[in-house]
């Protein structure tokens with residue numbers, strides 16, 4: 001088991017956002033986190049990174065309790081985070097954006113990892129280009145490359161296809177499939193595109209109102225569950 005959450009609750013100030021979360025994730029799995037806007041998917045990612053005001057309960061990662069650790073130490077344990085909206089630095093070059101990720105590396109090396117250049121040939125050929133000039137899909141590749149720079153064991157992806165042109169959505173899906181199935185990277189993926197989620201994931205976690213309301217293998221994700229918890 002790579003990650004296990006037990007009775008985790010998350011708060012912003014006095015407001016409780018997540019209630020009593022428990023789930024386990026094996027190495028190499030892809031789990032999608034599903035639910036309507038505002039149910040707590042981003043908060044789940046931020047809780048794993050230690051970016052909410054407070055959490056209670058336990059978060060175990062790679063055999064270590066991380067629930068009390070500061071964010072940079074969680075990164076060093078091998079957790080890569082790609083926030084919603086990508087948050088790349090438009091005025092910096094592609095190379096600088098990737099290198100920013102590597103500062104959290106456990107081995108202290110600052111370099112553009114081989115994996116980034118082989119996965120993303122466009123980025124490899126445009127390392128000196130200003131990141132702000134890239135298309136949405138290319139910026140998403142850059143956000144993934146930056147997270148890979150820490151050589152993570154797990155990648156948290158918050159709606160990577162959000163705001164991406166429909167014809168590029170499948171391309172990002174393919175990149176994630178390759179990371180998971182060919183390179184064996186464990187993924188936790190918040191995703192609104194149910195088709196993308198079904199295609200990529202082994203398991204699902206359905207959230208409603210800050211709680212896990214259903215979970216299981218992806219082929220147990222019925223249309224009824226989707227209708228009940230995802231349609232507005």
Ligand SMILES: Nc1ncnc2c1ncn2[C@@H]1O[C@H](COP(=O)(O)OP(=O)(O)OP(=O)(O)O)[C@@H](O)[C@H]1O
Nearest residue numbers: 012015017035036037038039040041042043044084
């Ligand atoms: N910094 C914050 N302070 C207080 N409340 C917050 C904060 N961030 C989020 N919330 C609240 O927490 C709840 C869950 O938000 P969250 O962003 O986790 O949902 P989500 O499922 O990721 O939605 P979306 O798909 O819109 O990103 C919402 O009611 C939101 O208003």
